[in-house]
Amino acid sequence: MKQHPVTAARLTESELDQIRTLIENRSAILLDASRERFFSTRVREHLEEKGLASGSELLTRVRGSSIEYEALLERLLTQETSFFRYPAVFEALEKKILPEVQERKFWENPRTLRIWSAGCSTGEEPYSIAITVQDALKFAEAWEIEILATDVSRRALRHAERGHYSKRSLQEVSLRQVETYFTSTKHGFQVAPRIRRMISFAQMNLVEPVYVGKIDCIFCMNVLMYFSEEHRLAILRRFYDALEPGGYFLLGHSETLSNVPMKFEPIVLGDCRLYRKPGAVEARRAPALVEGAQ
Numbered sequence: 001m002k003q004h005p006v007t008a009a010r011l012t013e014s015e016l017d018q019i020r021t022l023i024e025n026r027s028a029i030l031l032d033a034s035r036e037r038f039f040s041t042r043v044r045e046h047l048e049e050k051g052l053a054s055g056s057e058l059l060t061r062v063r064g065s066s067i068e069y070e071a072l073l074e075r076l077l078t079q080e081t082s083f084f085r086y087p088a089v090f091e092a093l094e095k096k097i098l099p100e101v102q103e104r105k106f107w108e109n110p111r112t113l114r115i116w117s118a119g120c121s122t123g124e125e126p127y128s129i130a131i132t133v134q135d136a137l138k139f140a141e142a143w144e145i146e147i148l149a150t151d152v153s154r155r156a157l158r159h160a161e162r163g164h165y166s167k168r169s170l171q172e173v174s175l176r177q178v179e180t181y182f183t184s185t186k187h188g189f190q191v192a193p194r195i196r197r198m199i200s201f202a203q204m205n206l207v208e209p210v211y212v213g214k215i216d217c218i219f220c221m222n223v224l225m226y227f228s229e230e231h232r233l234a235i236l237r238r239f240y241d242a243l244e245p246g247g248y249f250l251l252g253h254s255e256t257l258s259n260v261p262m263k264f265e266p267i268v269l270g271d272c273r274l275y276r277k278p279g280a281v282e283a284r285r286a287p288a289l290v291e292g293a294q
């Protein structure tokens, strides 16, 4: 059996396989061959930090304690994110999605706007959404606004809830937005309470169905790529069901929806591809498949 000599701890291929299966079964996160190097390096780091002598010791701990399981899971998550990560997406939110919601719900009472950042990592995405809504929604105070921000990682959510960021991480936030929506602190910048209050943070594993109510727009950027086809489809089905008719679904820059059985209507807007759930009337005549939407 092949052994990896990098650390003092013993870690066999078979142990790695068992750890991989355990993570996939509980979180649905796929650690396939393309992520092999990332996976084995992170497991080794974990063994070292915990002072464990072998992979089997780690397996015993992780199987016996949800705290130990979560600690390992945290290490295997990729949490790269940034403010206004894809500017074209936020432009589409400002210039297309919000004006449409505004028009559709003008006469509703109460006027609600609900946006979901699914896989929100350390909070840059939901805060960018909240800032865009504050900037773009006319008479924002007349709306009941909720941005639901969820992630499986408790550590990332703690960071997000603190709302404290370095100056460097605010590079894509305009000076006006920094001055309006942040306060300066000794070590960086703090999100202003009125932006913070727009967001509800919650720990949620996307593969476990949870009722979230009706949503006008779902951001699920750079998350679905970590799941198997089967889980991806199940999550997309739940997103589709949660969306209001006429609601929007947004993926990351290099992600597309193709050959999915939901009736999403692909819309290309500059550098951004949006997926719209048809309105009640349109749904009856829309094709049943988003085919190779490029």
Ligand SMILES: C[S@@+](CC[C@H](N)C(=O)[O-])C[C@H]1O[C@@H](n2cnc3c(N)ncnc32)[C@H](O)[C@@H]1O
Binding pocket: 027, 028, 029, 077, 078, 079, 080, 081, 082, 085, 118, 119, 120, 121, 122, 125, 150, 151, 152, 153, 156, 204, 205, 206, 207, 220, 221, 222, 223, 226, 252
């Ligand atoms: C690469 S980050 C993307 C962050 C942000 N959406 C963006 O595009 O900048 C992926 C996020 O998905 C989260 N994630 C991974 N598996 C998840 C699951 N099963 N349920 C919920 N969140 C998950 C990770 O913790 C991580 O924060």
